[in-house]
Amino acid sequence: MPYKHGKEGMVHGRMRTSLRHVFSKRPQTLNLCPMIASEPVLLNDTNRKIIHIDMDAFFASIEQRDHPELRGRPVAVGHADSRGVVATASYEARAFGVKSAMPSARARMLCPDLVFIEGRMSVYKAVGEEVRGIFRRYTDLVEPVSIDEAYLDVTQNKLGLELGVEVAKRIKADIRRELHLVASAGVSYNKFLAKVASDWRKPDGLCTIHPLRARRFIEQLPVKAFWGVGPVTAEKFEKLGVKTGADLLKMPFSELVAQFGQAGVVYYKFARGIDDRPVQPAHERKSVGCETTYEVDLPDRAFVLEELGRLAQTLEERLRRSRFVGTTLTLKVRYYNFKTVTRSMTAAVPLTEKAAIMRAAAALLTDVDIPARGVRLLGLSVSSPVQQKDARQGELF
Ligand code: DCP
Ligand code: MG
Numbered sequence: 001m002p003y004k005h006g007k008e009g010m011v012h013g014r015m016r017t018s019l020r021h022v023f024s025k026r027p028q029t030l031n032l033c034p035m036i037a038s039e040p041v042l043l044n045d046t047n048r049k050i051i052h053i054d055m056d057a058f059f060a061s062i063e064q065r066d067h068p069e070l071r072g073r074p075v076a077v078g079h080a081d082s083r084g085v086v087a088t089a090s091y092e093a094r095a096f097g098v099k100s101a102m103p104s105a106r107a108r109m110l111c112p113d114l115v116f117i118e119g120r121m122s123v124y125k126a127v128g129e130e131v132r133g134i135f136r137r138y139t140d141l142v143e144p145v146s147i148d149e150a151y152l153d154v155t156q157n158k159l160g161l162e163l164g165v166e167v168a169k170r171i172k173a174d175i176r177r178e179l180h181l182v183a184s185a186g187v188s189y190n191k192f193l194a195k196v197a198s199d200w201r202k203p204d205g206l207c208t209i210h211p212l213r214a215r216r217f218i219e220q221l222p223v224k225a226f227w228g229v230g231p232v233t234a235e236k237f238e239k240l241g242v243k244t245g246a247d248l249l250k251m252p253f254s255e256l257v258a259q260f261g262q263a264g265v266v267y268y269k270f271a272r273g274i275d276d277r278p279v280q281p282a283h284e285r286k287s288v289g290c291e292t293t294y295e296v297d298l299p300d301r302a303f304v305l306e307e308l309g310r311l312a313q314t315l316e317e318r319l320r321r322s323r324f325v326g327t328t329l330t331l332k333v334r335y336y337n338f339k340t341v342t343r344s345m346t347a348a349v350p351l352t353e354k355a356a357i358m359r360a361a362a363a364l365l366t367d368v369d370i371p372a373r374g375v376r377l378l379g380l381s382v383s384s385p386v387q388q389k390d391a392r393q394g395e396l397f
Contacts (some may be wrong), residue, residue: 049164193248289381297374332379
């Protein structure tokens with residue numbers, strides 16, 4: 001094969017797949033690619049049930065919900081002044097051509113009756129959290145993509161529902177009934193197709209792409225609707241005479257790799273309905289820390305202790321802001337010559353306050369040599385997270 005094995009598929013910051021991963025999968029459906037020597041034979045896992053959900057006109061819908069007088073009217077969320085831009089527009093405003101990222105002045109020209117509303121970000125964030133709470137009734141495999149968008153893997157769902165579309169219907173109904181908002185959902189066997197599907201019949205869409213229909217669906221799909229294809233790549237495809245999925249399918253593997261590098265491998269796979277990226281739930285924070293490199297090396301233990309006091313203060317604030325509760329403290333000391341030592345200890349109760357952090361840090365420091373030529377960096381971090389319930393118990397004792 002004309003490319004290296006290993007990491008591939010970096011079309012977008014978030015994306016990484018590996019061919020090793022593809023080949024290690026248990027074969028479910030053999031994808032019938034042409035058996036030309038340079039064409040890889042890939043397996044396609046079509047057994048997963050993936051949903052992509054995206055709220056409709058999210059900020060604007062919340063405003064219309066909370067201000068009944070705005071319902072049915074063209075609404076834009078954003079600053080109305082001459083330098084403002086539209087964050088989003090209600091579907092009534094979109095009928096006039098108003099859309100996200102458009103200068104407000106232009107939006108007003110297109111739609112003179114447009115009502116501008118200043119955004120309420122904290123409200124939108126809170127509603128986004130409520131929406132995610134609904135998702136988690138069905139699965140813990142929820143991967144938030146943005147404030148109003150997420151992937152869900154419902155292959156095994158908490159209600160034991162057989163069909164992905166059934167889960168999607170219920171989620172849409174919960175969102176409508178409880179939050180008085182509308183979502184669009186796409187259902188398929190991978191993230192790429194689920195995302196395309198959720199965009200398909202917006203607003204209030206519900207589109208399923210069955211594995212047997214995927215090929216036909218992809219063939220008619222404009223290449224710019226492929227995940228990872230921005231305006232620049234779309235133009236490059238255009239020059240190569242590739243406008244749709246059907247055109248893309250005709251491009252040999254070697255040609256795609258020659259033109260697009262590792263991204264070409266991904267396009268090759270997408271054109272065949274293959275996307276093995278897992279739904280990755282937002283990872284839990286494992287530690288919170290802070291460190292400082294000093295312009296002038298700290299000459300002795302007294303200076304080091306004083307600086308640790310400052311770091312402990314900063315750490316206390318960071319722990320509070322991130323609501324992180326943990327029991328292990330790690331001290332990091334880097335010498336003038338870059339040699340670095342770390343010392344850790346685990347406390348019986350969570351380390352949340354400066355005084356407790358400082359006591360632990362000073363104890364750890366007794367086990368660290370301070371060279372005469374000084375210390376250039378100090379760091380403190382708290383790890384070993386504890387559940388909030390346990391944390392409260394810690395405070396009680
Ligand atoms: N947003 C923003 N600036 C942009 C794009 C979006 O501030 N350039 C905000 C406002 C949107 C929210 O993010 O309400 C979600 O973005 P979407 O792209 O999902 O847009 P909408 O939800 O508004 O509309 P759609 O129905 O097309 O999903
Ligand atoms: Mg949206």
